[in-house]
Amino acid sequence: MKINNLMKKLAIMAVIVTLGVSLVACGGSAQNKASEAKAGKSALDKDEIVVGLDDTFVPMGFKNESGDIVGFDVDLANAVGKKLNKKIKFQPIDWSMKETELDNGNIDLIWNGYSITDERKQKVEFSKPYLNNTQVIVTLADSNIKTKSDLKGKKVGAQNGSTAVDAVEKEADLMKSFNGGKLVTFEDNNAALMDLEAKRLDAIVVDEILARYYMKARGQEKYKILTENFGSEQYGVGIKKGDTKFVEAFNKALNEVIADGTAGEISKKWFEQDIVIK
Incomplete structure (x- = not known):
């Protein structure tokens, strides 16, 4: 009886070990496939x-x-x-x-x-x-903002996830001087420009290529681009x-x-x- 019990236990342990190895192998295979999927083809x-x-x-x-x-x-x-x-x-x-x-x-x-x-x-x-391209500062034509330092206490906007945000954040002291101590961010530049036109913003930082095209379409006399900017790219x-x-x-x-x-x-x-x- 003791021998039979021992044999049963050994058999059960063998099954458990086999299942364990299989699961590890399957897991490894799944991980490899996931890794390959992430790497993907060209x-x-x-x-x-x-x-x-x-x-x-x-x-x-x-x-x-x-x-x-x-x-x-x-x-x-x-x-x-x-x-x-x-x-x-x-x-x-x-x-x-x-x-x-x-x-x-x-x-x-x-x-x-x-x-x-x-x-x-x-x-x-x-x-x-x-x-x-250049990250420029755009204001309305009648704005009294003429330089970067004039942005102190003003509401300044930019598109979320854009290099405009990155460029402004590099000048941390200047950004802290803005109204609220940070940029007002928008899902897209069009929303930021609309807020500028509605005077809910005092200025926006935006790609010059977009700014000049937008200004031409909407009336260049309505806006101005400051001489100072937030860098070229x-x-x-x-x-x-x-x-x-x-x-x-x-x-x-x-x-x-x-x-x-x-x-x-x-x-x-x-x-x-x-x-x-x-």
Whole structure:
């Protein structure tokens, strides 16, 4: 009896050990699959490339009166897509979540006046720069604000998740002097500009490319751009971290679009001059 009991116990233990090993193996396999899924294939292997954008960012990528997504970056993306022999799909996203959307594989590119910064380089791969930009201070034409120091005690706005916010936050002492001790942030620049027009804000910090296009459309006499600004930057296209295969192919296609004059013509269409970085 004792031998039979011992044999039963040994058999049960053997089953438990076997199950344990199987579970560990399955768990390891699941983890490996999850890791592989996260790493993913290169976007270059896809037939359709999904571009994530803020669809209110004129003139780079925005919805027109007919509800179609248009803009400089939209035209440029389509031109590059042809060189890559890829279909381009435009996907509006929450701009503050752009890097997360890219990392999760919901989009393949961040392309919408996306400024190149050291902080962002930690999260994404960047294409070569293709446009220069400056973070400018915009006020209403009759405002008594003439310099950065005049922003003390004023309500200053910017788009959440934008490099305008980053640029202002670098000048912490100045920002603390604002009304409320911080920026008033908005989901998009259009909302910030509307609050400026309604005088709920005294100034906004925004991309110069957007500001000048907006001012031209709404009446340049209504606004002014201060001489002082929050620094210059360059636009690039965000590609998933580690996808160097796509970066190389993308830059080659972008260079071809610039070299054959297509990018220059697109620039003239939207800015009345060729401002593309050669």
